[in-house]
Amino acid sequence: MTELARSPLGAARREIQPHDVESAARLVAHGMRPKALPSRDAGYAELVRRYRDDDGFADTVQRVAAGLGLVVLAVGPQSGIVLAAVEESVFEIRMDEYARRTVLQNRQTDKMLHGLAHLAAAALAFPRPDDLGDDSYVGRVSVDHVDGAVREACRALEERTAGAEADPLSDAPHLEAAWRAWLRRPEATATKDGRAGEATTRGIVGKALRFLADQGFLVAVGTEGGVYRTTPRYQVQVRELAAQRAFDELLQLGVLPAATAGGALRAPNGLEAPDV
Known part of the structure; x- marks a missing residue:
């Protein structure tokens, strides 16, 4: 079942499709590779561009990250996606x-x-x-x-x-x-x-x-x-x-x-x- 994405003002946008979730997970995966950079990977750069231009996709990325115990700190063409682990996350480095x-x-x-x-x-x-x-x-x-x-x-x-x-x-x-x-x-x-x-x-x-x-x-x-x-x-x-x-x-x-x-x-x- 697809989910209807909404803007902050409640206006309906396109439905989130399974392939959108897969793309969101790929972007999060890039963030888990410390030395990966958008400038070195066209696919990564495209996902970063989409995150910045598509609020529905950005929301999906944040939800995927949250499900893994991560929070998105920033997404940009230079830094890529920067993630941080929340307390008690399996990815937290103590x-x-x-x-x-x-x-x-x-x-x-x-x-x-x-x-x-x-x-x-x-x-x-x-x-x-x-x-x-x-x-x-x-x-x-x-x-x-x-x-x-x-x-x-x-x-x-x-x-x-x-x-x-x-x-x-x-x-x-x-x-x-x-x-x-x-x-x-x-x-x-x-x-x-x-x-x-x-x-x-x-x-x-x-x-x-x-x-x-x-x-x-x-x-x-x-x-x-x-x-x-x-x-x-x-x-x-x-x-x-x-x-x-x-x-x-x-x-x-x-x-x-x-x-x-x-x-x-x-x-x-x-x-x-x-x-x-």
Whole structure:
């Protein structure tokens, strides 16, 4: 049986046919392939065009996604269809699963550090609010950049809280615990093959950036490794992340450096070097 699609104003449109549902499912399937792009697949590009031009088809795509425990964040010619898993979805990636294959010194602490690495990477990839709204913006992050910025931010927070009568981070207890743990963790401990140990902060950041690249959110730049550029898919995901409390807490601490136009780090407000 077919279903009669309706516009937001209730005006009847054409009936949704079984082949429309199949096409909608194909578009959702494209979104499950992290590195698939409309620019590389004419069929994918046509489905994206149809989603944007046909409200009935767009509604069908959203219903198919919802049935799989997914929500459609955006659909565009650059990003393709960007999906996110709802809570308890079979497609949800939990930090437990993400860190499962990592050698954990302390499971709860390490999960927290892995989460902080992802939050910091997102904040540094799009350091200004306008960057998230500019579809042409391409950010860059690296293992050195993220680990160095977080470590410097942790030191600044440690100095800020030293001797304070009241805890300035009382409204962000999870982040406070995270930055204290980050400072206690070694920056790098070389393994036998010369790589940073997984339990070090550089190892944690490296794992986060490689994971994001595997998911189609970052693309490796150059041949040395450890440097990545952002993709439109990542920009859409970070827009969603920016509405979450943990990301807001991180930015409100006011200590995470942002990149200057030249790519260097600048000191956050209140921490600039004095004029000499």
